[in-house]
Amino acid sequence: xKFEGTERYVATDDLRMAVNAAVALERPLLIKxxxxxxxxxxxxxxxxxxxxxxxxxxxxxxxxxxxxxxxxDAVSRLRDSQLGDEKVQDIANYxxxxxLWEAFAADEQVVLLIDEVDKADIEFPxxxxxxxDKMEFFVYETGETIKAKHRPIIIITSxxxxxxxxxxxxxxxxxFINFPDRDTMREIIDVHHPKITEELVQEALEVFFDVxxxxxxxxxxxxSELIDWLKLLMADDIPDEILKERDPTKAIPPLYxxxxxxxxxxxxxxxxxxxxxxxxR
Amino acid sequence: xxxxxxxxxxDAGVPVTTRELLDLxxxxxxxxxxxxxxxxxxxxxxxxVKDEKYFDRFDRAFGAHFKELEALxxxxxxLIPDDWLRSEFMKNLSEEDKAKIESLGGLEKLIEExxxxxxxxQKRHEGGNKWIGTGGTSPFGQEGYHxxxxxxxxxxxxxxxxxxxxxxxxxxLDDSVELGTRNIKVALRRLRKFARTGAADELDLDDxxxxxxxxxxxxxxxxVPERHNAVKVLLFFDVGGSMDPHVKVxxxxxxxxxxxxxxxxxFYFHNFLYESVWRNNVRRxxxxxxxxxxxxxxxxxxxxxxxxxxxxSPYEIVQPGGxxxxxxxxxxxxxxxxxxxxxxxxxxxNPVPENEWEYTQSISMTNQLLEGKMYPLTLKGLExxxxxxxx
Numbered sequence: 001x002k003f004e005g006t007e008r009y010v011a012t013d014d015l016r017m018a019v020n021a022a023v024a025l026e027r028p029l030l031i032k033x034x035x036x037x038x039x040x041x042x043x044x045x046x047x048x049x050x051x052x053x054x055x056x057x058x059x060x061x062x063x064x065x066x067x068x069x070x071x072x073d074a075v076s077r078l079r080d081s082q083l084g085d086e087k088v089q090d091i092a093n094y095x096x097x098x099x100l101w102e103a104f105a106a107d108e109q110v111v112l113l114i115d116e117v118d119k120a121d122i123e124f125p126x127x128x129x130x131x132x133d134k135m136e137f138f139v140y141e142t143g144e145t146i147k148a149k150h151r152p153i154i155i156i157t158s159x160x161x162x163x164x165x166x167x168x169x170x171x172x173x174x175x176f177i178n179f180p181d182r183d184t185m186r187e188i189i190d191v192h193h194p195k196i197t198e199e200l201v202q203e204a205l206e207v208f209f210d211v212x213x214x215x216x217x218x219x220x221x222x223x224s225e226l227i228d229w230l231k232l233l234m235a236d237d238i239p240d241e242i243l244k245e246r247d248p249t250k251a252i253p254p255l256y257x258x259x260x261x262x263x264x265x266x267x268x269x270x271x272x273x274x275x276x277x278x279x280x281r
Numbered sequence: 282x283x284x285x286x287x288x289x290x291x292d293a294g295v296p297v298t299t300r301e302l303l304d305l306x307x308x309x310x311x312x313x314x315x316x317x318x319x320x321x322x323x324x325x326x327x328x329x330v331k332d333e334k335y336f337d338r339f340d341r342a343f344g345a346h347f348k349e350l351e352a353l354x355x356x357x358x359x360l361i362p363d364d365w366l367r368s369e370f371m372k373n374l375s376e377e378d379k380a381k382i383e384s385l386g387g388l389e390k391l392i393e394e395x396x397x398x399x400x401x402x403q404k405r406h407e408g409g410n411k412w413i414g415t416g417g418t419s420p421f422g423q424e425g426y427h428x429x430x431x432x433x434x435x436x437x438x439x440x441x442x443x444x445x446x447x448x449x450x451x452x453x454l455d456d457s458v459e460l461g462t463r464n465i466k467v468a469l470r471r472l473r474k475f476a477r478t479g480a481a482d483e484l485d486l487d488d489x490x491x492x493x494x495x496x497x498x499x500x501x502x503x504x505v506p507e508r509h510n511a512v513k514v515l516l517f518f519d520v521g522g523s524m525d526p527h528v529k530v531x532x533x534x535x536x537x538x539x540x541x542x543x544x545x546x547x548f549y550f551h552n553f554l555y556e557s558v559w560r561n562n563v564r565r566x567x568x569x570x571x572x573x574x575x576x577x578x579x580x581x582x583x584x585x586x587x588x589x590x591x592x593x594s595p596y597e598i599v600q601p602g603g604x605x606x607x608x609x610x611x612x613x614x615x616x617x618x619x620x621x622x623x624x625x626x627x628x629x630x631n632p633v634p635e636n637e638w639e640y641t642q643s644i645s646m647t648n649q650l651l652e653g654k655m656y657p658l659t660l661k662g663l664e665x666x667x668x669x670x671x672x
Contacts, residue, residue: 075494170331
């Protein structure tokens with residue numbers, strides 16, 4: 001069972017190795033990288049590539065580790081007791097299973113995505129240490145121990161907004177998705193837009209890397225923005241000449257809205273164009 | 282096994298632990314990476330390194346440790362070529378190549394010659410035109426050019442002159458080098474402590490409902506302290522003069538800081554702190570703010586951050602009238618002491634690399650004034666500075 005990338009996802013050698021090592025040794029895999037380099041997509045593709053079900057757990061700033069295990073709904077139980085419902089006798093009726101429980105209880109091995117782990121409180125990863133290590137946890141209300149039938153493949157993504165605790169890191173494998181180089185980028189584009197002409201890709205890539213190279217941009221365009229932009233360009237059928245025409249008076253690339261997400265960046269670009277024009281005179 | 286490599290990594294400053302080494306062993310046992318140094322590199326990196334800032338150190342340690350090992354490659358490969366390899370070898374040759382081999386006296390002779398030279402040769406060899414090694418024009422070796430050549434070693438799929446770990450792609454992720462906006466944000470976030478301090482003053486609806494339910498329906502009110510960002514910051518930027526090469530880095534720090542704090546005031550100064558500072562660098566000569574006013578206006582729990590290279594003539598710090606721009610009645614030192622008395626937490630962030638500080642007298646003087654609270658403008662330095670501020 002080896003992950004080799006899929007028809008929609010280009011996995012570099014080191015990424016493949018990281019995924020396969022994590023699968024073989026049953027360790028959680030922590031993925032970091034610039035936003036837009038395909039961290040979340042990786043889990044979907046691993047699930048698809050290995051033919052497994054994917055369970056997604058998206059983390060928010062308010063998410064608690066306990067919510068991934070289970071939640072005890074005391075309020076409905078109280079209401080049911082006042083209405084004299086039969087259900088109230090069995091506390092298990094009020095235990096809501098979380099994503100981890102779901103993954104542990106699954107009859108076949110699943111892929112569990114814990115997305116953007118850095119969004120949560122700093123204690124969040126620490127609260128999951130034993131659960132991820134032993135792949136089991138204890139339900140106090142019912143006194144049962146939930147143990148994973150098949151250790152799930154766990155993929156954790158982080159945007160680096162918080163440092164993760166050491167103890168947590170020690171239990172994970174780690175991979176940093178580097179920003180793709182030109183060749184990999186071309187492969188990625190081929191995979192997403194097979195119809196696009198070689199020429200257009202060439203021109204678009206040049207403009208794209210030019211824009212990325214502008215110093216002082218607040219948010220540099222990344223892979224996902226490039227793909228969106230190409231989609232727009234194709235939909236709009238912009239002739240290659242417009243891209244190729246590096247006329248300083250038109251220094252703003254067409255449909256720049258897909259590439260630059262920040263008003264200040266657009267201004268910066270316009271200002272550069274203006275300065276360039278002045279130099280030309 | 283691999284214990285020396287493990288210690289090499291620790292010596293290089295990669296924080297690896299026994300547990301991870303055991304993981305690596307387990308992986309090797311299961312043949313996750315087998316018989317391929319590139320695979321082994323990727324696997325050991327994913328296993329042993331948990332933060333991209335250590336990738337560069339890992340690359341260097343890996344390179345240093347496995348260099349000798351790689352030198353063995355050629356020898357080991359050379360021991361294999363035998364009849365079964367020879368036929369494979371012939372298949373890969375074009376008619377032209379074969380003709381050229383004939384010119385050297387046939388394949389047999391070529392291999393004979395190869396073995397002979399291998400025996401003569403004791404060491405790994407690079408370049409040159411006779412010995413077996415890499416990059417030369419002798420018919421034997423790797424990555425070189427000679428139409429009649431025997432290529433030693435596998436034709437790796439990377440097929441690059443530089444090994445992956447020799448490229449040191451992750452150099453700029455190391456935390457002891459200077460940083461960009463993204464890194465700074467992480468460090469500055471340290472400052473933003475959502476201090477849940479003070480009296481309980483907000484009704485926690487969820488907790489109240491759930492504990493009332495647990496309480497069998499008897500009302501049990503729960504309160505939480507209001508969440509507020511307690512961090513207030515005064516920023517002082519050095520502009521002009523010797524600071525100009527660092528202005529860009531400062532701008533990045535500045536733009537990162539803007540979004541992090543609710544209460545943040547920024548001021549500019551030139552070289553050192555005197556009786557007045559200014560808020561708008563364009564109108565620095567007519568719109569100045571007295572430093573006394575600043576100290577009276579912003580309470581003592583503001584955290585103060587200076588950004589400057591502190592590189593100047595010592596007179597500018599200790600002498601009245603020492604300023605390069607104007608006549609100052611009192612020495613900069615005096616004003617700095619006043620500020621230090623007013624505010625509890627003051628740090629100075631210096632873009633000059635830390636190992637060059639001792640060569641500039643004014644930097645040591647400033648550092649002494651601040652009681653050693655000067656930090657380099659690197660991720661590590663910022664982190665230390667921020668953790669001091671938030672203590």
